[in-house]
Amino acid sequence: MRPHTMNKQSSITGPLALAAPRYWLLWVLFGLLYVITRFPLSIQQLTGRTTGWCLYYLGQRRRHIARINLELCFPYMSEAERQELLRQFYSLYGMSLIETFTAWWSNPAIFHDKVTYEGLEHLTNALKKGKGVLLLNGHFTTLEIGQRLLGQKVPFDMMYRPHKNPLFERIMSNGRQRWNGKVIDRRDVRKIMRSLKSNHPIWYGPDQDYGKKHSVFVPFMGVTAATVTGTSRLAKLSDAAVIPYVARRTENHGYHIKVYPEISNFPTDNPEQDAIRVNQWFEERIREVPQDYLWTHRRFKTPPPGNKRLY
16 A cells, blocks of 8 residues: 555544444454553553463464474474473463553553663664664564653654554554654655654664565575565665664563664665674574564565475
8 A cells, every 4th residue: 555545545534434333343342452451560461461372272373374483493492392482472472462552552650660771872872963763673572562662762753564454553553653753654765764864763673574575585593584675775875873672571570671782884785784684683682582573473475586485
């Protein structure tokens, strides 16, 4: 969907249209989730783990995708080890679904004394150069809650893929913008560049498979994978700093946000080498807490030429 098409759809999908019967069940679900986000974080996380247990048993297709991914990325593990890792992932995956709505709807007071930060100076110092920042982050189960918590310290804009469901798109966009900057369709390069030229940080998650266009085939967790070259292209066009960060859950139902130093000597004139460096950063973070990565995503859905599909 082109950005102007999305805007046209948004303009005609007003409050009355979103009250149509086909959205009623989704409204009920949102209402239930809103109630859950009023509970203490400990209760929310317990609810999330239970949700993950249900998804593990009911979501056969996604469970199959996750198993294939784990076999490809951790061939040295035994089947029993990978099965345990899969169960741990689903526990965190369920928690992430609850945390998503906590990130969008909760009062900031709920995070009081629950969050620690490390390396914020890397981000603030980069912004002093006045050329914007690409905030590099991956599709970990802490994605939404991490955006919310880092945004409490340094607000930023977000690149994203609009949701096909108009009601979910409205809830998601409003939730993300409530506590942070604006959301930008990842295909709208003009808006992205305007934001960077205005010295705004922009969240960017280039670790998913977006097809062959604008991608190169380089290793990801030891598997040749289609990897977008957007990180180096945007950095080259804007001269923005590329700064990675990661969010982790801690004991006592808390969170730790770690901002890493700017990726040095980046970008280069070699898009493949740049993509390899970006993938290597993700690999290091994944190996630190492997159960925290979004294994249900079809990361290897685009095979290299001559190879068969894996899913």
